[in-house]
Amino acid sequence: MEAIGNTPIVQLQRLFRGHDVVAKLEFMNPGGSIKDRMVRYMLRHRPDGVEHVVESSSGNTGASLAMAAAVHGLRCDVTLPDRTSVEKIKRIEAYGAEVHMCVADVPEAHERSYYSMAERIAAEHGAFQLDQYRSELNRQAHYTDTAPEMWFQLDGRIDYFVCGVGSGGTISGIGRYLKDRDPRITVIGIEPLHSAYREAVTGQKEDGDYGTVIEGVGKRKPSGAFDASVVDDVIQVQDELALQYCKRLAREEGILAGGSSGCVTAGIAQLLPKLSGRVVTIFPDSGVNYLSKYF
Ligand code: PMP
Secondary structure (H helix, E strand, C coil): CCCCCCCCEEECCCCCCCCEEEEEEHHHCCCCECHHHHHHHHHHCCCCCCCEEEEECCCHHHHHHHHHHHHHCCEEEEEEECCCCHHHHHHHHHCCCEEEEECCCCCCCCCCCHHHHHHHHHHHHCCEECCCCCCHHHHHHHHHHHHHHHHHHCCCCCCEEEEECCCCHHHHHHHHHHHHHCCCCEEEEEEECCCCHHHHHHCCCCCCCCCCCCCCCCCCCCCCCCCHHHCCEEEEECHHHHHHHHHHHHHHHCCCECHHHHHHHHHHHHHHHHCCCEEEEEECEEHHHHCCCCC
16 A cells, blocks of 8 residues: 555657647556545545445546455455456456446446445445545545645646546645645646536537447536636547547557546647646546557
């Protein structure tokens, strides 16, 4: 668990020549993603006597939790939407956790959603649910851990923080920290088309059906972990463009990152002509998670 964090920051030298765009490589955490930090923080704050943990996840929280459960000797159940990549499912199972496949395209309250399934397991088995979509601890983990680490690595030289939004914990925690240190920093969220966060921040509603193949980012309804007051704008990116940038990151930068990293990179490409100064972003997970799905 102590090996979590201290991830490197690298410059995207070829995709954005002549600009200053840097990415923090969170896939270098031992559980494979940025979610290691949130899980570690939430488990440090767990009630006494917990022996069984459960969480609904797009896969990465599940892998981090399964890893941590192995370390702490806890029983672990993970509920996943049926669009989750095979690599993520196998990774969670490899740590000895039990996976429950649920339906992605139903509302949260539907009995077959991965949200209600996790609640049911928590209620029926007395398991402790992390509840990343509602818990304050999600954004606090990034405020106290990810953000100060990034700030010191960059000596506070940050003009824009551009970040993918799933539960919203990363952008809200890091965004709040950066604005507390320097209110001039602009915070911009990136999400798939017709996801809910753009409307939550700008009030602009666009018609169209939500549905994405990019795992980890986008929501039908804003999650309770999202703090719209620290986000200045949200840009939406088409799936095809996100996947195109995912492949370009691998082939042109040598960075094998996941679909949400491609999504945020495509968003930066769109924004860059209007920005001046250093752009900082996060690459939450690795392309290894999606070798058979996107690559
Ligand atoms: N990218 C990936 C691959 C993820 O798994 C997640 C977490 N759902 C995110 C981005 C978004 O992070 P957050 O939940 O903190 O908004």
